[in-house]
Amino acid sequence: MKLYSLSVLYKGEAKVVLLKAAYDVSSFSFFQRSSVQEFMTFTSQLIVERSSKGTRASVKEQDYLCHVYVRNDSLAGVVIADNEYPSRVAFTLLEKVLDEFSKQVDRIDWPVGSPATIHYPALDGHLSRYQNPREADPMTKVQAELDETKIILHNTMESLLERGEKLDDLVSKSEVLGTQSKAFYKTVSFFSKARKQNSCCAIM
């Protein structure tokens, strides 16, 4: 089970701002890593953009699960994991990170912040520690106060989009993705990296 990225964002009126992010792309091939990272940023921003304040959601895209929590004060967190990582722990992590972030970083800095200007060094450590959900959070077996029934489940990224919107178009228009990444998306989709060839049934 794996965590790939952990990001803190701000859901502004006009656009979503990335405040801080941590990544673990070690399992990807060396030459794919920077593109994969860009895609995870792109995905995180898109998900926050399309999620309402005060909600939690899990967006599934092939072998990846993106968990998002948008607080009522517009602070948001996204964790991108594989499909083995328990979602309960992912949401616990998001809650914890956003809580800590809001105490360490002034609210006034949120709407105009960027990873370069925001000072929040703990994120990498959290990502690394939470790779093993049971070490990081020994109480995972205990039912969290979190009401799991309120988590919105999306079976694909496409279901976040408006009628007629295409993911390909959003990719082309994106400011977050470099030209190489956009080209990469066309040849090897980030989301299909782990797709098994010739798999008729998947054992969960």
Next chain:
Amino acid sequence: MAETSEEVAVLVQRVVKDITNAFRRNPHIIDRCHMYPAASKPRLYHCMEREHRSSICKMRKNQQRRLLGRKELILSGTLNPIKDLHLGKLALTKFPKSPETWIHRRWVLQQLIQETSLPSFMTKGNLGTIPTERAQRLIQEEMEVCGEAAGRYPSNYNAWSHRIWVLQHLAKLDVKILLDELSSTKHWASMHVSDHSGFHYRQFLLKSLISQTVIDSSVMEQNPLRSEPALVLPKDEEAAVSTEEPRINLHHLLEEEVEFSTDLIDSYPGHETLWCHRRHIFYLQHHLNGSQLSQAMEVDGLNDSSKQGYSQETKRLKRTPAPDSLGLEMEHRFIDQILSTCRNVEQARFASAYRKWLVTLSQ
């Protein structure tokens, strides 16, 4: 690009020479292969070393031809099999599934154990035969290679099958190695809860441990037979055993595995692999109890002159191992607990299916 077998051999030798030189500088600098097609020559790939010095590997699209070339080099004594294994290890970092690579690897290992004059096994007191240090190192290396490949691709059947093959043919199902593998793969399994092949490996280990453990009939004789069908090896069996062989408590091992399964099912709801694993373990326990029971009955039957009272019972139990009623009860309680508290739809589905399976088992 070369097409004849001589040219293949030359190419392979060049590759080996390049790699050998790289290895001579530092045997472990190449930790993985990152490949991309070099712009100028489509079939040329660069192998990036950890220190970013590149060593050019001409990897042919025709895998079979290349591997045949390597086989010829090994048989002629030109290529050291160990070096070939290193090369294969590299290839697996990029192609962790590649069936030809695994098949070739087994061929090389067989060459190593057959051709060389060094023995793979030696006798040690009354412990029977155990693998030599050299064989143990080979086995360990193979375990590592399989482990890495398993991590690179989900449910990597080829890697896990190779691992099993190594235990069967190199380690000859040595009990100590089986036990070590059982404990050393536990953490990996807990971090890969939908890796069916990984859990199947654990089932193989447990099955092998059962088959390799000789149930000492003298132990059974010395202990009184209990009348309940849920007979397990009596706790005071240790006193009766006088050999130096490490006693494996099979029941304890299986119980631990059930606990492990419970723990994972609770922590990670909705993984079919975990439920499949549980079925296998339960079945092994069930079978173990049954076979021991029928063995015990047999031993007792031999000594008892008046078999009248037992005979019907003996025949029935030998035919169908009696389900361990206490174990079944516990399983049903476990299922009840899961169904009453879980919120995961899949988890509920798997739990119900498991219950249905248990019911068929006791019919």
